[in-house]
Amino acid sequence: MRKRRSLAMNLDAVAQRAGVSTSTVSRVLNNLEIVKTSTRSRVLKAAEELNYHPNLHARSLARGKSRILGIIVSNMENPFFLDIYRTLEADAHAQGLEVVVANTDYRSEQLLASVQLMIGLRVAGLAVIVSEMEEHLIQTVSGSRIPAAFYDVGTPQKNITNIRVDYRKGIKKTVSYLNALGHKRMAFVGHHSTLGPISERRKTFLESVHRCSPSAEPRIFAGPDGLDGGRQAARELLESGFRPTAVLCVNDFMAVGVMRELREEGLQIPRDVSVTGFDNIKLAEFCSPSLTTVHIPREQIGHIIFDNVVGNDREERDVGREIVIDPELVVRDSTGIAAKS
Amino acid sequence: MRKRRSLAMNLDAVAQRAGVSTSTVSRVLNNLEIVKTSTRSRVLKAAEELNYHPNLHARSLARGKSRILGIIVSNMENPFFLDIYRTLEADAHAQGLEVVVANTDYRSEQLLASVQLMIGLRVAGLAVIVSEMEEHLIQTVSGSRIPAAFYDVGTPQKNITNIRVDYRKGIKKTVSYLNALGHKRMAFVGHHSTLGPISERRKTFLESVHRCSPSAEPRIFAGPDGLDGGRQAARELLESGFRPTAVLCVNDFMAVGVMRELREEGLQIPRDVSVTGFDNIKLAEFCSPSLTTVHIPREQIGHIIFDNVVGNDREERDVGREIVIDPELVVRDSTGIAAKS
DNA sequence: AATTGTTTTGCAAACGCTTGCAGCGCAGAC
């Protein structure tokens, strides 16, 4: 023996105190029904007295799997991600799973670290809700044999379910709604990681505007995801001299920042300028004016992810499935008839 | 041997492929410098090729401790908690610690479960940011030998540092500021778990109002913590027939909900009624009108917690320390001269 | 060539738990 024999609290200590073997203690603690009631209560008493808490690492190791659901998100601060997280957490707890969440802050090295963490933890399932991910890393997850679900990134793969929202449709609805109100000069405000050249949202915006009114002059601005980022992008917009009658934002969180800055500059919403968001977070109802936006059913998404990741039907799947969700426009007070120019 | 010999990926597989022993692989992976460079790269190559990821449970078990910082919060949705979480996360990552966060949703059985989880994980340190906690549970944490920091709950104990904000002072500043503006009829809006009979904030509010203007008639309302909760409390307030000239809210998050409802009812802020919050979350600057509130330095609190929980100086402390923070009033646009009644 | 010293490796014992299997004690049957 190499070290001092357990000052640490372990099964052995409980077993000794209860005068039984560790196996018995283990069985009691796991509610196996083969233990005599009297023994059982003796063990429970001992555990209680010793303030014993099973070592979860040892347990996972012995069992060969952990009861943990892993979640990776880009930005916990954005209520959109938070809502999905909360749904997943609720579902997980309902099944006795614990949850470990990692926040990447849109940083790819953080994403890498988070994936390593989840794999290292041998999570029972993994949900990845980030806006960008290297192909290599996707392969790593796919190869890890961990059932995973990706939101809005990558394509279906072995062991991986893909869930995405039809942004194209959402943006189209928004643009044609605004167009019907007479808006021609529109700006799009995104955050950096949605504005890569590959980004569907950016392209869709440009295309939609172009189709609805070929003479329109769409412009694009960006800041980091968040209230400040929205504000910053709006400032840039104003400083550029461009005077849109409508501003479409990539998400509600940024839209709130955008509205703040526009208001600051004396612009009235929606009299002088209309603003729209995306996601329909709670805050969209609570800001002033309340925000016209596109509803994304986060609870539903959460449930879908959960079912696909820890679903009981989960045989090792050779090919993932893809699920597409259809978003709806929600009209509130931040949009109105286009201002006369 | 009882089971099939490792289809699973482990040190052994890597060792075999690299033609070395598991010890060597382990040493390579832990960057111990005693490994010959050629061996080292051979091992690294094998690990890479096998897509190997060390089992963190086994690692923790063998090392006898985990590199995990545990965080328990009442309500991740409230940006106040989120900000502390983010600071802690940043600090932790800077030191190569991982973070596990648990959300109690103000439910005591969830709090219990979370504590069990953290102890079971043998976290390296534990931060508990909840508004209420049973004495028994505090003892459990204290007895677990895990260095912990509690925010705003309990009293210093063995292994536990206590951090609290001087709410009394914050509320006093707010009330006397409002009093100077001529406010007499004030309401206080809290959430359920801050309004227990023991709650300092509630008492302080009543006392302060009473001291400033003995003739005043303070009233108290409550809802669940959150935007909806604030709104709901405000509705109750309005329905009660009470017409305060100022509403103090227990936190900014609820205040935003309160403002929403007041606005809905046609009341202008601050012309008809002033509103104040507490915490000074980002959103307070972004709502309309921007919110007068009491600043609580969440970053500073995060850092303090971190240092006390994983600080290098941490000898097993027999007696915890207590740290009290002094809050400042931040005046913005949601408060003004009391309306004539 | 033998000896000594230095790297570099491998062996094997933990870490705290689960679990297949075997064994024990005791009741009932003969």
Added chain:
DNA sequence: GTCTGCGCTGCAAGCGTTTGCAAAACAATT
């Protein structure tokens, strides 16, 4: 009194790491 069956319990192997210690490999010195 021996045997069978059954309900409980204990033994011990195994989960994938780390790590003290000792052996092996190699270099340097005599």
